[in-house]
Amino acid sequence: MDPILQEAKSIQEIIVNHRHYLHRHAELGMDLPVTKAYVIEQLTKMGYEPKEICPSGLVATVGKNKSGKTFLIRGDMDALPIKEESDLEFKSETNAMHACGHDTHTAMMLGAAQILKKHENEIEGLVKLMFQPGEEIVAGAKAMVAAGILENPKVDAAMMIHSMAGIPIPSGTLVFTGVNTSPSSADIFRIDVTGKGSHGAMANMGIDPLNVMAHIHTALQELNAREMPTTEMAILTIGQMHGGAAANVIPETAFMEGTVRTKKPEIRKQMLERLSAISENIATAFRAKAEVKILNGCPSVVVDQPLVKSTMAYAKEILGSEANVVYADDEPKANALGGGSEDFAFVSEKVPSIMVMLCLGSPEEGYLYPQHHPKIRFDESKLYLGSAAYAGIAMRWLRDNK
Helix, strand or coil: HHHHHHHHHHHHHHHHHHHHHHHHHCCCCCCCCHHHHHHHHHHHCCCCCCEEEECCCCEEEEEECCCCCCEECCCCCEEECCCCCCCCCCCCCCEEEEEHHHHHHHHHHHHHHHHHHHHHCCEEEEEEEEEEECCCCCCCHHHHHHHCCCCCCCCCCCCCEEEECCCCCCCEEECCCCCCCCCCCCEEEEEEEEEEEEEEECCCHCEEEHHHHHHHHHHHHHHHHCCCCCCCCCEEEEEEECCCCCCCEEECCEEEEEEEECCHHHHHHHHHHHHHHHHHHHHCCCCCEEEEEEEEEEECCCCCHHHHHHHHHHHHHHHHCCCCCCCEEHCCCHHHHHHHEEHHHHHHCCEEEEEEEEEEECCCCCCCCCCCCCCCCHHHHHHHHHHHHHHHHHHHHHHCCC
């Protein structure tokens, strides 16, 4: 057994304990006081000097050879505004939930940090640890890049791991994202509709923004059906619609929010332009006004193929028979990874990067619920694989790229 894997396996219980604490104290967005304090405390105990370079964005480095190259590993730390519906002993104690597995990412990063610190004198360069907030609102990576995460020392290559559950790929499988299966861009939008309030029995005296919003919602579905080539991926989802406070009152305003996800920049541009045009013109047709705002967004993740090839080989060496290492574009079930987005894209725009999916429970294994579901569970017995991959791949890449 590879020494790095053996060490990761020996601290499996510690990694799981990290995860349980983080899961109980799930926090949202860029404001992660409890999570941040815990990560700082753990890293400091290991001998690191973590720094907060933007709100809740932490960075630490390990390695003695400052003249060598720098490999970055990233773990995100924020949760979702979901009320947990599981029966886990370590169920969330907040009104947020780690329904996307970011608690597992942070726990695996802490495990990797422990291993890397033990082998610091053997690291032929530097490993930079990126503990990121705000991934779910596609704001954290952008903020950390702006704050200089990729500089001083300059990052030469980067890697992230994302846990997945509820998909038909066996637990313990590492899926290296390919060109055709890399995450899409994501743009979060809001449409504010302004009408004219009135009594519910006197609709002719008002302009109903709820009616206008319903027509906009229906019309937006035609973008995929009638305007996008069948060979292109484009997903428009409305996640929330709000308006009104009483059954017998037509409100003055209403709003809805959603996301647009695409693979190509030109398709992204077309979708956003048509989103605005359709919304504004339908509102005008009904004597109302619609204002479309793009609240936040990130591009598609750029996967570096030479880096994928070398790091897949390292993963197979390190994990051996403990894990199945596959390339997403060669994996028929990789479409189950979905059309999700990743703000790690802001890192991948700047430096050669890879994205790895660690599968932690399939429906066949009893893990029935997918990401962002209030009942999702992850097979935490495999978390050591992530820590071993983070630490081992970083060390081997630095060794072979002096």
